[in-house]
Amino acid sequence: MFKTFTAGIVLGLLAAGAALHFIPAVDQFREHSLIVVQANQGNSESFHVNVPIDRIMVGAQGLSNPVPTGLAWPREEQFADARVELFKLRNGKDTVIGIASRISASHSESGDLIEWVLHLPARGSAYVGMQPDALQGGYRAGQLMSGTREFAELRGPVTERWVADESASDAAGVGRIEINTAFVSTELDDE
Numbered sequence: 001m002f003k004t005f006t007a008g009i010v011l012g013l014l015a016a017g018a019a020l021h022f023i024p025a026v027d028q029f030r031e032h033s034l035i036v037v038q039a040n041q042g043n044s045e046s047f048h049v050n051v052p053i054d055r056i057m058v059g060a061q062g063l064s065n066p067v068p069t070g071l072a073w074p075r076e077e078q079f080a081d082a083r084v085e086l087f088k089l090r091n092g093k094d095t096v097i098g099i100a101s102r103i104s105a106s107h108s109e110s111g112d113l114i115e116w117v118l119h120l121p122a123r124g125s126a127y128v129g130m131q132p133d134a135l136q137g138g139y140r141a142g143q144l145m146s147g148t149r150e151f152a153e154l155r156g157p158v159t160e161r162w163v164a165d166e167s168a169s170d171a172a173g174v175g176r177i178e179i180n181t182a183f184v185s186t187e188l189d190d191e
Contacts, residue, residue: 042156042184047089047118049100049177054088056099081106087177089118098123100179104132114140116160116179124149126181128158138162144183156183 037043049055059073060083073079082105089100098120106112112132119125130142140160147154164175 038182038184042182044180044182046092047097047100047179047181049087049089049179051087051175051177052173054090054096055085056088057084057086059084089120106132114142114160116142116158118179120150124151126151126154126158130158130160144181151183153186154183155186156181158182 057068057071059071061073061075061080063073082103085102087100087102088096089098091097098118100119101117102114103116104112104114114130114132116128116130117125118128125148126144127146128142129145130140132140134140138161142158142160144151144154144156144158159178159180161178161180162175163178
């Protein structure tokens with residue numbers, strides 16, 4: 001009786017494992033990447049965030065309207081000049097393909113910093129460090145600092161630009177953040 005019970009458990013576990021292997025429990029759809037191949041063997045891709053529609057969270061000390069409503073931001077001194085935002089990330093077809101977080105902070109000793117993390121669930125994450133000062137034309141330049149999965153073996157520049165929506169009746173804070181990447185493989189450095 002005990003041998004039959006044990007054999008049933010083992011065969012049940014094997015059947016469940018085989019079913020999970022051959023029948024996908026979750027069938028996630030991957031949106032096609034809108035990548036433009038460059039002449040230097042790299043690729044460029046554009047993303048954007050529609051503000052305020054795509055804003056999931058914004059936190060900073062002294063905000064009169066935090067998102068989500070009632071968000072309690074830490075009151076410690078170390079968070080006084082920090083601002084954290086979380087957004088839906090869209091591709092060129094205006095389809096949500098991931099999330100993006102933006103951290104900005106200023107510190108008297110280490111200076112200002114702006115950092116982005118772009119997370120595309122089907123492709124990986126890209127960690128980008130930006131220059132705090134905007135360049136001519138309103139662009140902010142940065143570099144891919146690190147990445148996972150598809151972005152792990154890439155390097156290259158990233159730009160950020162705010163484009164205000166002039167047609168909005170309340171134009172303050174309405175627009176889009178455009179993020180453009182131009183990545184090449186680190187394998188090209190070895191050649």
